[in-house]
Amino acid sequence: MSSSQIYEQHYRRLDASIPLRAQRWIPIAREGLKALVGFRAFLGLIAIGWLPVFGRLVQVYFTTRFPEARRVVPVDDKLFFDFMAMQLPWMLLMSAYAGAGLIANDMRTGGLLLYLSRPLTLVDYILGKFSILFASLSMVTLIPGVVLFLGARSLAPDVLGDAAHLLLLPKIIGFSLVMILPTIGLVLVMSALARNPRFAGLGFFFVFVGTTVAQGIAWQATRSPYAGLASIQACMRRVGEWIFQVKPTRMTAALPAEWALLVLVLLALGCFYVLKTRVRAVEVVK
Amino acid sequence: MTARVVFKKASRWYGPVMALNDVSFELGPGVYGLLGPNGAGKSSLLKLASGQLRPSQGTVELLGRPAFGSPDVFHSVGLCSDTDALFEDFTGLQFVSALLSLNGFDEVQARKLATEAIETVDLKDAMHRKVGGYSKGMRQRIKLAQSLAHRPEVLFLDEPLTGMDPQNRKRISDLMKRLGDDGRTVLVSTHILHELEQVTRRVLLIHNGRVLAEGDLGEIRDLLDRHPRSVRIKAADTRGLARELVSLPDLVSLNLEDATGHLLAEIRKPDAFFSKVQELSAACGVEEMWVTDENLESVFSYLVSK
Amino acid sequence: MTTADQALPVRPLWPAAKDVFFISIERMLPRPRSFWVFALLALPVFFGVLLRIYPPKDLPLTGFELDGIVVALFFIRNLLPLVALLFGSALISDAVDSKTLTYFLTRPISRLSIFLGEFMAYLVTVLTLTVPCVVLTYLVLCVGTPQGTGFGATDLVQDLGACALTLFTYGGVFALLGVSLKRPLIPGLLFLFVWEGFVANFPGDAPNYTLTAYARSLIRHRPSEEGLAELFSKFFPVGESVLVLGIVGVVSLALAIWIFSRREYVISS
Structure with missing residues (x-):
């Protein structure tokens, strides 16, 4: 039996676009973290970063056994502030290790174009890299801080068990963010500016150390507390002192915490602005 | 023959991975x-030959000296590496x-030799x-220029033709041929087989870290008796020719291509076969005859196939 | 064209090192990273200019003393070791990363001359970046100000010598780190900020085992103000400091050369 064809449709043009999936930065973050965890040095840095937690817990335990020792080493907000402030140098080392190559390697090897030839935007890319660092740095600041708080609370419920001390938790989180966010911004900018991860890492240290030393010199010369505004580290410390309501150091005593916070916010925003303009590539999907 | 590059039972490991074997x-x-x-060990072989790596076992000599740790030989050695x-x-x-x-030429000499080498690779306009x-x-061409500027022996x-347009590939192939004719030793690693074939018939076939064959392409082909030679014949009377050839003892197969x-x-002893075809050429109107698998690509694929 | 029978010897050490130097300096000095390092090293100059334009009332320090602090704390203790880490650890590893080391290794020059040429380029680069900043800091803080009274050019020359020796010694140490380790950055930073940072300020003989204690001892015009003693906890005689820094620098360089001469570099695409 034969038939006459009336209509045949081999091909139809689809006049629509495929929507971008949500949380596109997650694969970048996940793969980046997986790669970092594969390095023993990274795990070693984290492990060493946790040693002070145990030291502080021993200190808290000691004070529960010998309450008179609390006059010398009290279990209070200052203990947590000191702990967090002492984590800062380690966080900087982690930033240099984990963050220096994040963008530099992609720019050097052309990996950036591979990323951007996927349905990803530049913001997704930066967010992915940001998340890698956020997770890495949290592992030596935020998470140990929270663990220390929970551990200390269970070891010394008579001191930390009351509801008022629960406020320590947001303080730890707040100070961690004050340390982490500008640091991530700075290290990512360095990574985007230098194609060699070694130079990016050292550039990051140059800025941190250089501004801190400059602050020291400016303070020696002028005795002005505003010299602290020149140093990222001093600003972080001053905001931390304000959050935990502890006595400031001599060099930053009269520096308004709001000013220090403003400097850090401006630094973080400036860094992300530079990042967006620096990491230029064709965005395949807008 | 003065041997300039000598490998004697040389092996090279990278940790547990064997790159070159005996x-x-x-x-x-x-x-x-x-x-x-890819991954056969070509680059490792070139690195050993050019003294960048030390053999894990055996010896590698370059101009009569151990290749590794004898910087003096580099007065007479040029290297165009595969790295960009x-x-x-x-x-x-x-x-x-x-x-x-770095080779010791003064500024004037260096400039003169550099200009000549750059001209040789046709980059004068961009120098x-x-x-x-x-x-x-x-x-790629400037890398090549630096390797031959000091006129090495x-x-x-390593992959010198990569990224070049056909015109420059031809130019560089001709240059390699000239250098060889000039008495220099040129070891070229390449994937562009047909162009290498225009330059040389002498090859070193390497696979899985071992040298599978070395020497003239035709000689190597002769040794591949597992693979009979394929011959294509165009004749006026193909059926008559087939009738005559089918009685040859070393004929493996004979087919008539319809199209x-x-x-x-497919034959085992080409000389006897060619003589026979020659005899029959007038009677059967043989117009053309050519061996289809004596090229580098065929030999290469025969050697690396399992 | 030469033949095997007429083989030429390896090029003499110093001419070959000089040729390596000229190539390396071209690849080291006029780079963005040098510019940024210079900008950071010039911070005290900028700061000094500000002080001159807007002099604060009741300055607690003289320009002479402030210059001492800048040289000791900013340059010798912090920035110059970092500069040495940046450039020194990159001496060979930069050429490995950029895959250009092959060009040096396949020339008739010894590895010793390659290393020496690179190290000379390092020294010239870092001194070119440092010397103007130290001199300008001195000029801005001391010359023509009442605070500068008593400050002599001899001190400036000594400061420059101290900076040069610091860069030489740390350069040698970090060059050793650079040829020994694939990733010298974190070990270098740990050395600078954990070992050198803490141990130099320990009591007793602990500072004897740090480089910074010897380097800071070379700054003789240190201020006598209170509170600064913590910056200068232990001092060594100049002769001893120069000797120790010199020996550490030379031994580190010798070890670095030894390792570089024996090491294979697998550079591939």
């Missing part, structure tokens, strides 16, 4: 093709001149531009 050969003047699939690395902020002329200065702005083919060229009318024969 390799022995000697190279004298002339052009040699180094062939092998240049001094990006230098101009082409600066780049070649600077490297010539005052920074190499960072060169195209891929230009980068031995040249190691072209050509006769396709």
Whole structure:
């Protein structure tokens, strides 16, 4: 039996676009973290970063056994502030290790174009890299801080068990963010500016150390507390002192915490602005 | 033959990975093709030959001296490596001149030799531009220029034709041939088999870290008796020719290709077969005859196939 | 064209090192990273200019003393070791990363001359970046100000010598780190900020085992103000400091050369 064809449709043009999936930065973050965890040095840095937690817990335990020792080493907000402030140098080392190559390697090897030839935007890319660092740095600041708080609370419920001390938790989180966010911004900018991860890492240290030393010199010369505004580290410390309501150091005593916070916010925003303009590539999907 | 490059039972491991396994050969003047699939060990072989790596076992000699740790031999050795690395902020002329200065040439000599080498690779127009702005083919050619600017006796060229347009590939192939004819030893690693074939018939076939075959392409082909030679014949009377050939003792198969009318024969002893066809050429109207698998590609695929 | 029978010897050490130097300096000095390092090293100059334009009332320090602090704390203790880490650890590894080391290794020059040429380029680069900043800091803080009284050019020359020796010694140490380790950055930073940072300020003989204690001892015009003693906890005689820094620098360089001469570099695409 034969038939006459009336209509045949081999091909139809689809006049629509495929929507971008949500949380596109997650694969970048996940793969980046997986790669970092594969390095023993990274795990070693984290492990060493946790040693002070145990030291502080021993200190808290000691004070529960010998309450008179609390006059010398009290279990209070200052203990947590000191702990967090002492984590800062380690966080900087982690930033240099984990963050220096994040963008530099992609720019050097052309990996950036591979990323951007996927349905990803530049913001997704930066967010992915940001998340890698956020997770890495949290592992030596935020998470140990929270663990220390929970551990200390269970070891010394008579001191930390009351509801008022629960406020320590947001303080730890707040100070961690004050340390982490500008640091991530700075290290990512360095990574985007230098194609060699070694130079990016050292550039990051140059800025941190250089501004801190400059602050020291400016303070020696002028005795002005505003010299602290020149140093990222001093600003972080001053905001931390304000959050935990502890006595400031001599060099930053009269520096308004709001000013220090403003400097850090401006630094973080400036860094992300530079990042967006620096990491230029064709965005395949807008 | 004066052997300039000598491998004696040389092996090389990278940790537990064996890159080269018990390799022995000697190279004298002339052009040699180094062939092998990716990961066969070509680059390792060139690195050992050019003294960048030390053999884990055996010896590698370059101009009569151990290749590794004898920088003096590099007066007479040139290397064009496969890495796309240049001094990006230098101009082409600066780049070649600077490297010539390391060979001990003074500024005037270095500039003169560099200009000549750059002319040889047809980059004179771009020699005052920074190499960072060169195209891929230009980068390849400036690398080649630095390797031959000091007129070395031995040249190691790792994938020298990569990224070049057909015109420049031809130019560089001709240059390699000239260098070989000039009495230099040129060891070329390449994947572009048909162009290497225009330059040399002497090859070194390497696979899985072992040298599978070394020597003249035809001789190597003769040794491959597991694979009969394929011959295509165009004749007026193909059926008559087939009738005559079918009685030959070393004939493996004989087919008539419907589409072209050509006769396709697989043979073991080509000389006897060719004589017979010659005898029959007038009677059967043989117009053309050619061996289809004596080229580098066929030999290569026969050797690496399992 | 040469033949095997007429083989030429390896090029003499110093001419070959000089040729390597000229190539390396071209690739080291006029780079963005040098510019940024210079900008950071010039911070005290900028700061000094500000002080001159807007002099604060009741300055607690003289320009002479402030210059001492800048040289000791900013340059010698912090920035110059970092500069040495940046450039020194990159001496060979930069050429490995950029895959250009092959060009040096396949020339008739010894590895010793390659290393020496690179190290000379390092020294010239870092001194070119440092010396103007130290001199300008001195000029801005001391010359023509009442605070500068008593400050002599001899001190400036000594400061420059101290900076040069610091860069030489740390350069040698970090060059050793650079040829020994694939990733010298974190060990280098740990050395600078954990070992050198803490141990130099320990009591007793602990500072004897740090480089910074010897380097800071070379700054003789240190201020006598209170509170600064913590910056200068232990001092060594100049002769001893120069000797120790010199020996550490030379031994580190010798070890670095030894390792570089024996090491294979697998550079591939």
